[in-house]
Amino acid sequence: DIQMTQSPSSLSASVGDRVTITCRASQSISSYLNWYQQKPGKAPKLLIYAASSLQSGVPSRFSGSGSGTDFTLTISSLQPEDFATYYCQQSYSTGWAFGQGTKVEIK
Amino acid sequence: EVQLVESGGGLIQPGGSLRLSCAASGFTVSSNYMSWVRQAPGKGLEWVSVIYSGGSTYYADSVKGRFTISRDNSKNTLYLQMNSLRAEDTAVYYCARVAVVGVYTASYYYGMDVWGQGTTVTVSS
Numbered sequence: 001d002i003q004m005t006q007s008p009s010s011l012s013a014s015v016g017d018r019v020t021i022t023c024r025a026s027q028s029i030s031s032y033l034n035w036y037q038q039k040p041g042k043a044p045k046l047l048i049y050a051a052s053s054l055q056s057g058v059p060s061r062f063s064g065s066g067s068g069t070d071f072t073l074t075i076s077s078l079q080p081e082d083f084a085t086y087y088c089q090q091s092y093s094t095g096w097a098f099g100q101g102t103k104v105e106i107k
Numbered sequence: 108e109v110q111l112v113e114s115g116g117g118l119i120q121p122g123g124s125l126r127l128s129c130a131a132s133g134f135t136v137s138s139n140y141m142s143w144v145r146q147a148p149g150k151g152l153e154w155v156s157v158i159y160s161g162g163s164t165y166y167a168d169s170v171k172g173r174f175t176i177s178r179d180n181s182k183n184t185l186y187l188q189m190n191s192l193r194a195e196d197t198a199v200y201y202c203a204r205v206a207v208v209g210v211y212t213a214s215y216y217y218g219m220d221v222w223g224q225g226t227t228v229t230v231s232s
Binding site for chain 1 (some may be wrong): 151
């Protein structure tokens with residue numbers, strides 16, 4: 001099974017900061033990588049698919065990059081509503097594994 | 108409106124059984140891949156199971172042999188039958204639609220684009 005590893009597990013940032021989260025797959029998954037945002041007590045929300053494509057309605061300050069085994073999620077200018085936990089997920093093969101999550105907190 | 112509504116969670120003793128339901132509206136369950144994802148208290152997301160539109164089913168190793176995913180096309184509802192429950196199965200269980208969210212150079216990209224609100228399962232004596 002494919003394992004997904006995110007770093008860091010948590011980070012503190014201020015409004016307006018540029019934030020980058022990294023996700024690594026245990027084997028090549030091409031561009032079959034999704035990113036989700038989850039706020040406390042809520043279901044996850046799909047942000048990015050195919051490593052770099054924005055889901056409809058997602059603000060353009062979110063971007064994704066990478067292919068193969070290494071991927072990044074970038075928030076160009078952190079907004080108050082972006083404080084949440086972010087998860088990567090592989091969609092390359094059945095197993096649909098998630099990373100362990102990165103919690104973005106207010107500094 | 109496209110929506111998923113889970114039900115069936117509750118407090119159950121170790122070794123017991125529970126069936127979760129996920130009622131869909133605004134789309135057809137049988138025409139889509141559908142999945143269950145769980146989240147233990149204070150922990151991350153864990154994929155549990157998927158049923159493909161053709162009927163094939165797959166499970167995480169942690170639940171294989173104990174959980175069964177199914178659907179009722181007439182009720183447009185997804186199910187998760189959970190048997191031999193353990194304390195470590197305690198979690199919020201979400202159902203999600205796994206849709207084709209992008210197509211590039213004949214490659215299909217899937218994502219969980221619709222989620223239910225979650226139902227809580229607590230396994231404890």
